[in-house]
Amino acid sequence: xxxxxxxxxxxxxxxxxxxxxxxxxxxxxxxxxxxxxxxxxxxxxxxxxxxxxxxxxxxxxxxxxxxxxxxxxxxxxxxxxxxxxxxxxxxxxxxxxxxxxxxxxxxxxxxxxxxxxxxxxxxxxxxxxxxxxxxxxxxxxxxxxxxxxxxxxxxxxxxxxxxxxxxxxxxxxxxxxxxxxxxxxxxxxxxxxxxxxxxxxxxxxxxxxxxxxxxxxxxxxxxxxxxxxxxxxxxxxxxxxxxxxxxxxxxxxxxxxxxxxxxxxxxxxxxxxxxxxxxxxxxxxxxxxxxxxxxxxxxxxxxxxxxxxxxxxxxxxxxxxxxxxxxxxxxxxxxxxxxxxxxxxxxxxxxxxxxxxxxxxxxxxxxxxxxxxxxxxxxxxxxxxxxxxxxxxxxxxxxxxxxxxxxxxxxxxxxxxxxxxxxxxxxxxxxxxxxxxxxxxxxxxxxxxxxxxxxxxxxxxxxx
Numbered sequence: 001x002x003x004x005x006x007x008x009x010x011x012x013x014x015x016x017x018x019x020x021x022x023x024x025x026x027x028x029x030x031x032x033x034x035x036x037x038x039x040x041x042x043x044x045x046x047x048x049x050x051x052x053x054x055x056x057x058x059x060x061x062x063x064x065x066x067x068x069x070x071x072x073x074x075x076x077x078x079x080x081x082x083x084x085x086x087x088x089x090x091x092x093x094x095x096x097x098x099x100x101x102x103x104x105x106x107x108x109x110x111x112x113x114x115x116x117x118x119x120x121x122x123x124x125x126x127x128x129x130x131x132x133x134x135x136x137x138x139x140x141x142x143x144x145x146x147x148x149x150x151x152x153x154x155x156x157x158x159x160x161x162x163x164x165x166x167x168x169x170x171x172x173x174x175x176x177x178x179x180x181x182x183x184x185x186x187x188x189x190x191x192x193x194x195x196x197x198x199x200x201x202x203x204x205x206x207x208x209x210x211x212x213x214x215x216x217x218x219x220x221x222x223x224x225x226x227x228x229x230x231x232x233x234x235x236x237x238x239x240x241x242x243x244x245x246x247x248x249x250x251x252x253x254x255x256x257x258x259x260x261x262x263x264x265x266x267x268x269x270x271x272x273x274x275x276x277x278x279x280x281x282x283x284x285x286x287x288x289x290x291x292x293x294x295x296x297x298x299x300x301x302x303x304x305x306x307x308x309x310x311x312x313x314x315x316x317x318x319x320x321x322x323x324x325x326x327x328x329x330x331x332x333x334x335x336x337x338x339x340x341x342x343x344x345x346x347x348x349x350x351x352x353x354x355x356x357x358x359x360x361x362x363x364x365x366x367x368x369x370x371x372x373x374x375x376x377x378x379x380x381x382x383x384x385x386x387x388x389x390x391x392x393x394x395x396x397x398x399x400x401x402x403x404x405x406x407x408x409x410x411x412x413x414x415x416x417x418x419x420x421x422x423x424x425x426x427x428x429x430x431x432x433x434x435x436x437x438x439x440x441x442x443x444x445x446x447x448x449x450x451x452x453x454x455x456x457x458x459x460x461x462x463x464x
Contacts, residue, residue, distance in 0.1 A: 001024060001037055001038065001041070003017055003021070003091065004090075004091060004094060006020050006021070006041070007075070007094060007095075007098065008074075008075075009038070009041060009042065009045065010045055010073040010074065011041070011045065011064075012064070012071055012073075012268070013071050013095060013098060013268040013270050013271060014268025014269060014270060014271075015063040015066070015268070016060070016063040016064050018063075019059045019060040019062075019063040020041060020060050020063075022059065022060070023040075023041075023044075023056065023057060023059070023060040024037055024041075026056055027040065027056065030056070040057075044057055044060055044061050044064065045064065048061040048062075048064040048065045049061070049065065052065065070100065070264070070266045070267055070268070071098040071099065071100065071267075071268065071271065072097075072098045072099070072100060072102070074098075075094055075097035075098050075102075076097045076098075076102045076103055076104055076105065077097075077104055077105075077335075077336065078093060078094075078097050078104060078105030078106055078107065079106055079107070079378045079379070080093070080106070080107035080108075080111070081106075081107065081108055081109040081379070081384075081437050081438050081441070082108070082109025082110075082111070082433075082434065082437040082438075083437070085107065085109070085111050086111065086112050086113060086118075088113045088118075089107070089111045089112050089113050089114075089118035089119070089120070089121075090107065090111070090118075092113065092114070092116070092117065092118040092121065093105060093107045093111070093117070093118055093121050095270055095271055095274070096116070096117050096121065096123050096133070096271075096274055097123070098271075099123075099125070099130075099271065099274055099276070101125040101126050101127075101128040101130075101276050102123060102124070102125055102126075103124040103125055103126050103335055103340070103342050104123075104124045104333070104335045104336075104342070104380060105121070105122060105123045105124065105380075106121075106122040106349075106378065106379045106380050106382055107120060107121055107122070108120035108121075108122065108348075108349050108379075108382065108383065108384040108385070108388075108438070109384050109388070109429075109433075109434045109437035109438055110348070110384035110385065110386055110387055110388025110429060110434050111388060112388050112389045112390075114135070114347060114348065115132050115135075115136075115273045116130070116132035116133060116271075116272075116273030116274040117130070117132065117133040117273075117274065117345065117347045118347070118348075119347060119348035119385075119388065119389075120347070120348050120349055120384060120385070120388060121133070121345075121347050121348070121349065122344065122345065122346050122347075122349045122379065122380050122382045123344075123345045123347075124331075124333060124335070124342040124343065124344050124345075124380055125276065125342060125343045125345070126342065126343075127278060127279050127280065127343065128276040128277065128278055128279065128284070128343060129276060129277055129279060129284055129287060129288060129291070129328050129343055129345075130260070130274050130275070130276045130277075130328075130345060131252075131253050131256045131257040131260055131275075131277070131287060132253070132257050132260075132273040132274060132275075133274060133328070133345035133347055134253065134291060134326055134327060134328050134345055134347065135253065135326040135347050135348070136249070136250045136253045136254075137211075137213075137244035137245060137249055137250065137326055138244060138245045138249035138252060138253060138291055138294040138295070138298070138326055138327065139244055139245050139249065139291070139294050139295035139297075139298040139299075139324045139326060139327050140215075140242070140243065140244030140245075140298065140324060140325055140326040141242070141243065141244060141298045141299060141301075141302055141322060141323070141324040141325075142240070142241070142242050142322060142323055142324070142358075142359040142361065142385075143240070143241050143302040143303075143305075143306060143320070143321070143322040143359075144222070144238055144239070144240050144319070144320075144321045144322070144359050144370065144448065145238060145239045145240075145306045145310065145317055145319070145320055145321075146222055146224075146231060146236045146237075146238045146317070146318040146319035146320075146321075147236065147237050147238060147239060147310065147313075147315045147316070147317065147318065148315055148316035148317070148318055149236075149237040149313075149315055150237070151221050151235050151236065151237055153237075154219075154221070154237055154451065158415070158452060160313060161219050161313070161452055162415075162417065162452060163312075164309045164312045164313055165217055165218075165219070165309070165417060165452065165454045166417065166454070167312070168208075168305065168308040168309045168312055169208060169209060169210050169217055169241075169305045169308075169309075169454075170208075170209040170210065171209070171210050171211065171212060171215070171418065171454065171455060171456040171457065171460070172211070172212050172456045172457065172460045173211070173212055173460055173461055174247070175206065175209045175210070175211065176202075176205035176206045176209060177205060177206075177207070177208060177209065180204055180205060180207065181207045181208040181304040181308070183207060183300040183303060183304055184300075185207075185296050185297050185299075185300035186200075186203075186204050186207070186300075188293060188296060189293075190203075190293065192286065192289035192290055192293055193252065193255075193286045193287070193289060193290035193293075195248075195251050195252050195255045195256075195290060196248065196252065196290050196293055196294075199247070199248040199251050200248075202247055202248060203246065203247075203248040203297060206246045206247060206248075206301075207297075207300060207301060207304055208301060208304030208305055208308065209243075209246060209301065210241065210243040210301075210305065210456075211243050211244070211246055211456065212455075212456035212460040212461060212462055213423075213456070213460075213462030214242065214386075214423060214455075214462070215242050215243040215244070215455065215456065216240075216241065216242050216243075216364070216419075216453060216454065216455045217239070217240075217241045217242075217243075217305060217309075217454050218239075218240050218241075218364070218450045218451070218452060218453040218454065219237065219238070219239055219240075219450075219451055219452040220237075220238060220240060220448050220449050220450040220451045220452070221235060221236070221237060221238070221448070221449045221451060222235070222236045222237070222238035222370075222446060222447070222448045222449075223235050223236075223446055223447045223448075223449075224236070224370075224445065224446040225444065225445055225446055225447070226445055226446075228319060228321070228357070228370060228445050228446060229319055230319075231318055231319040236318065238448060239306060239309060239310070240359070240361070240368065240448055240450070241302055241305050241306065242361060243298070243301060243302070243305075244294075244298045244301075244324075244326065245294035245295075245297050245298045245301075246297075246301070248294065248297065249294045249297075249298070252287070252290045252291065252294060256277065256283065256286070256287040256290070257273070257275070259277065259283045259287075260275035260276055260277050260283075261273075261275040263275065263277070263283075264276070279343070288328075291327065291328065295324065295327060298324060299322070299324075302322060306320075321357055321359060321370060322359070323350055323351060323356075323357070323358040323359055325346050325347070325348055325349055325350055325385040326346070326347055326348065327345075327346060328343050328344065328345045328346075329343070329344045329346070329351070330342075330343060330344075331343075331344045331380075331381075333377070333380055333381070334377055344380050344382075346382055346385075348384075348385045348386075348388075349382045349383065349384065349385055350371075350382065350383045350384065350385045351373065351381065351382065352371070352373030352374065352375070352376070352379070352381055352382050352383035352441050352442050353373045353375050353381040354373060354374060354375030354381070355372060355373065355375070356372070356373040356375075356381075357370065357371070357372055357373075357445070358370070358371050358372075358373065358383065358442070359371070359448075360383065360384055360385065360386060360431075360434075360435070360442070361386050361387070361431075361448075362386070362387050362428065362431035363387060363423075363425040363427070363428040363431070364409070364414060364416060364419065364423065364424075364425060364450055364453045364455070365408055365409055365412045365414050365425035365450065366387070366425060366428070366430075366431050366450075367431065367447050367448060367449050367450075368386075368431070368447070368448040368450075369431075369435060369444050369445075369446065369447055369448070370444070370445045370446040370447075370448070371383065371442035371443060371444055371445060372442060372443045372445055373441070373442055374440065374441055374442060374443065376440055376441050379441050382441070383438050383441040383442045384434055384438060386428075386431075386434075387428040387429045387430070387431040387434050388428065388429045388434065389427055389428060389429075390426075390427060390428060390429055391427060393420075393422035393462060394422075396421055396422040396423075396424060396426075396427045397420075397421050397422055399426070400421045400424045400426060400427075401421070402421065405421065405424045405425070405426075408425060409425075413451060414450055414451055414452075414453060415451065415452050415453070416453050416454075417452070417453065417454040418454055418455055418456065418457045418458075419453065419454075419455035419456070419457075419458070420455070420456065420457070420458040420459065420460065421458065422462070423455055
């Protein structure tokens with residue numbers, strides 16, 4: 001029996017699971033009948049007090065007796081999309097669904113391990129917000145601008161496009177502008193939280209910057225398969241960006257995550273990053289206001305990036321499209337036949353309500369897609385936010401080399417201005433397989449193929 005099976009039987013997370021695992025190992029080593037392990041566990045679960053003085057079962061029984069009733073005995077319902085998902089990411093989702101505030105969940109086909117909630121995890125809660133289920137990069141965002149520039153003109157104008165990428169945004173930890181960008185978001189109420197109040201000046205200096213990790217700004221060819229708004233079907237040049245709320249968003253996450261963990265010291269260590277704040281308490285209301293401000297700030301970042309680049313190039317905009325993830329929404333959903341108001345956390349997952357447009361990117365050498373949500377109930381109206389990582393950054397840096405990566409980029413017609421090996425195309429799942437796994441969640445309206453890509457230079461710590 002593995003951890004998932006123990007949890008399914010009703011063994012609480014934390015020390016009870018650890019002691020159950022230890023008991024099973026001792027039982028088998030002592031010559032116990034393997035076929036009776038489930039019965040043995042069930043017997044102790046049914047009446048821990050009867051086994052407290054048992055030499056072999058006592059520690060497990062005591063852990064059960066001492067366990068605080070801080071988790072559900074059974075997980076709330078959740079469904080996953082895609083095959084062969086990372087086992088640890090699935091286990092993280094299972095754990096999250098044992099939270100007492102959990103209502104329902106879903107796991108997207110790009111899922112991989114995160115802090116607390118897996119990337120690609122969707123979790124609905126009852127009047128509670130979980131800072132780490134939103135994530136460090138609050139309101140990380142995608143934005144696509146389709147430009148009034150014929151694709152045939154791309155080769156002869158590539159140096160101008162390169163100059164615009166190099167000059168009109170900044171990459172890396174702490175990246176900022178000396179001459180600050182202007183946007184109405186800086187006139188918003190930054191006193192909604194002591195963190196946003198303290199960080200306002202830093203946020204202003206970073207307005208219009210892109211950060212590090214999987215954040216990028218790139219030009220490419222966009223093919224609209226059908227009308228999108230007022231944009232007719234056809235081929236275009238487009239600008240695509242991915243970044244979030246920079247250093248201030250990370251500060252907000254860190255501060256309110258610590259407050260949440262302080263409020264729930266009895267949570268098993270496996271769940272400590274899923275500590276929550278009630279929206280009825282001051283800290284929860286503060287976090288909610290700060291999170292929404294970070295959403296506006298992330299949108300302003302993209303507005304500045306796209307606005308500055310299009311202005312520099314003197315191009316008209318034919319279509320603007322954007323969406324975000326790493327956020328929590330107040331929504332109404334039907335759960336087990338009952339419609340109720342919930343807080344939906346989408347950590348690395350895209351809103352995909354009926355008719356809602358979104359962008360799902362691949363990698364620097366694979367396409368991204370403009371999609372229209374189908375409003376699937378069991379996914380909590382969600383879809384993947386990208387292809388999803390196959391491996392850690394450390395493993396990627398050991399596995400890949402620039403000769404092979406550059407050869408692939410040349411084959412795909414991609415010019416890379418800067419990036420680290422930890423963002424090589426092979427780091428990511430096959431975006432086509434990911435899209436095939438969620439045809440019930442979204443319809444594809446168009447395809448974006450990267451051609452001129454800029455990311456943070458090698459060696460930068462990831463902040464995605």
